[in-house]
Amino acid sequence: MALNLSAVFFYVKDFNAKGDGKTKDTSAINKAIEVCSESGGGTVYFPAGTYLTGPVNLKSNIVLYIDAGANILFSDDFDDYPAVWTRWGGCECYAYSPLIFAYGCSNVTITGRGTVDGQGAAWWKVYKERMGSGRLYPVTERDKEFAELNIACTAHGSGGGGWKSQFLRPPLIQIMKCSNVVIEGVTLKNSPFWNTHLLYSDGIVVNGVTILNPHDAPNGDGIDIDSCKNVRISDSFIDAGDDCICLKSGMDEDGRRVGMPTENIAVTNCILNHGHGGIVMGSDVSGGIRNVVVSNCTFIDTDRGIRIKANRARGGVVEDIQVSNVNMKRVFSPLVIHAYYCCGESPDNSFLFDKTTKPVTEKTPVFKNIHLSGVSAREVTASAGFIYGIPELPVENVTLTNVNIEMTQNPD
Amino acid sequence: MMYDLEPMAGAGFFLKNGKNICFHGVSITTRQGSSIHAEDVEGLEIHSFKTHKSHKDTYLIELANVQRAYIGSCFTNPKDEYFVHVEGEETEIISSDNSKR
Numbered sequence: 001m002a003l004n005l006s007a008v009f010f011y012v013k014d015f016n017a018k019g020d021g022k023t024k025d026t027s028a029i030n031k032a033i034e035v036c037s038e039s040g041g042g043t044v045y046f047p048a049g050t051y052l053t054g055p056v057n058l059k060s061n062i063v064l065y066i067d068a069g070a071n072i073l074f075s076d077d078f079d080d081y082p083a084v085w086t087r088w089g090g091c092e093c094y095a096y097s098p099l100i101f102a103y104g105c106s107n108v109t110i111t112g113r114g115t116v117d118g119q120g121a122a123w124w125k126v127y128k129e130r131m132g133s134g135r136l137y138p139v140t141e142r143d144k145e146f147a148e149l150n151i152a153c154t155a156h157g158s159g160g161g162g163w164k165s166q167f168l169r170p171p172l173i174q175i176m177k178c179s180n181v182v183i184e185g186v187t188l189k190n191s192p193f194w195n196t197h198l199l200y201s202d203g204i205v206v207n208g209v210t211i212l213n214p215h216d217a218p219n220g221d222g223i224d225i226d227s228c229k230n231v232r233i234s235d236s237f238i239d240a241g242d243d244c245i246c247l248k249s250g251m252d253e254d255g256r257r258v259g260m261p262t263e264n265i266a267v268t269n270c271i272l273n274h275g276h277g278g279i280v281m282g283s284d285v286s287g288g289i290r291n292v293v294v295s296n297c298t299f300i301d302t303d304r305g306i307r308i309k310a311n312r313a314r315g316g317v318v319e320d321i322q323v324s325n326v327n328m329k330r331v332f333s334p335l336v337i338h339a340y341y342c343c344g345e346s347p348d349n350s351f352l353f354d355k356t357t358k359p360v361t362e363k364t365p366v367f368k369n370i371h372l373s374g375v376s377a378r379e380v381t382a383s384a385g386f387i388y389g390i391p392e393l394p395v396e397n398v399t400l401t402n403v404n405i406e407m408t409q410n411p412d
Numbered sequence: 413m414m415y416d417l418e419p420m421a422g423a424g425f426f427l428k429n430g431k432n433i434c435f436h437g438v439s440i441t442t443r444q445g446s447s448i449h450a451e452d453v454e455g456l457e458i459h460s461f462k463t464h465k466s467h468k469d470t471y472l473i474e475l476a477n478v479q480r481a482y483i484g485s486c487f488t489n490p491k492d493e494y495f496v497h498v499e500g501e502e503t504e505i506i507s508s509d510n511s512k513r
Contacts, residue, residue, distance in 0.1 A: 339429075382422070384440045384447065389429035391452065399434040406464070407422050407443040 008042040019049025026054040033059055046070040054080035058102035066114030066186055074099045076122035078142060081170055083149055087199055088168050090251025090284030094149040098174035109182040116188050118172040120217055123192035127218050136164035143167055169193035179203050194221040198228045206233045215274050217241030224248060227260035227287050233267045240275035247281045247289050252313050255286025265292045278302040282309040283341045285316035294323045305334040309341035310365035312352045317366040325374045334377035334405055335385040337395050339365050357391040368396040372403055379408040428452055441465050451476040462487040471497035481505040
């Protein structure tokens, strides 16, 4: 029996995508996805070419196949991206639509040897101008639109100034409330904000991807696993502007209200370059993080190697973390566990930073059962390690076994 | 405010407010200062620890208010005169079988 390829392959050019890098193919791409899904599923195929587009909305039972030589180039016209309900910086709110957005889907794959380019430079430029000028309040009509939508979410200190300005940049890919998702083979680069944001999802495989965000890409995390379970990341190369792989579970009261931990996470055979941390947990850990294994990885020039951070506003339990067979080179510090994390918080907040014992509440962060073995860190520049708990609930059950740490002798 | 790296450029492992912390077969070579500084810790095990380079007039391990500390089977350089420094009324330490190489 002959296979009818036209019934399972949906060529974006058959839906009038130009692939010329100039014409916006937004409608054509989304139509191909819609028709594919409505017909029971199949593969939406991008042959070689450059596809300029606005947001791409995935559906269930879709394989998005980006072939070698194909480049999905996202528009840097902010008005192409509508407001969508999501979680941004650990709190539920409206923000710019992710560039590739899968919401409530199952059986979704993004694959191929092609590239997805978020053209983040335009977003980074605005962000840096805002931060540089101190204009941390809604300036544009879009900012004001978000400020009205997010009336309850403007007071958070974190998010790199995003909450105050309501310039809530989108991730390159967001997988939200999905199950059975695979991302493999593709190159994902220049995201406006975090690169790949996995949110409220169950059963995700990220394999063999290359993530490239420049070192100065603000908040340019590689992969953020946010209140998800059963996630496997393997054989990938991540060169990030911020944290290479970051595990999160919501911020403060909003994170506790949602109450979804990140759990059952495996990271293996990855090379992590640059950024502020190799594997980071926090600081938004209010829903908890548990059962994480990291193995057979190389960290190069990541400021910190393994970093776990929170403070007395967060709450949440971070537990059962296993790190083994990791080589680190030129990191600031191979292991940092910090319960007085201060970024985005007012230095005048004496409760968060007081060194005396406070009552244990739902806001008290808990770090326990953290184990490193077979770790080698050379040319370390700042500190061999740093564990700073809070007196009312110390960091508990940490073991370092067969760990070699050598500070650089030539810091200049 | 307590930043995590700035106060200790080039220094060893800093540990404060911990419980049941174990260093087993760990080697730390610093550019300056002690290799391990532990403060306000309950239950600390340092077993088979070593360093490749010690510093003049500097203790390898510093403990302050550490309850139930065990330090055993560690290797130090023959010329090291400063191995463990202990302070704080709450510190209890058991040290055994630590040899110079």
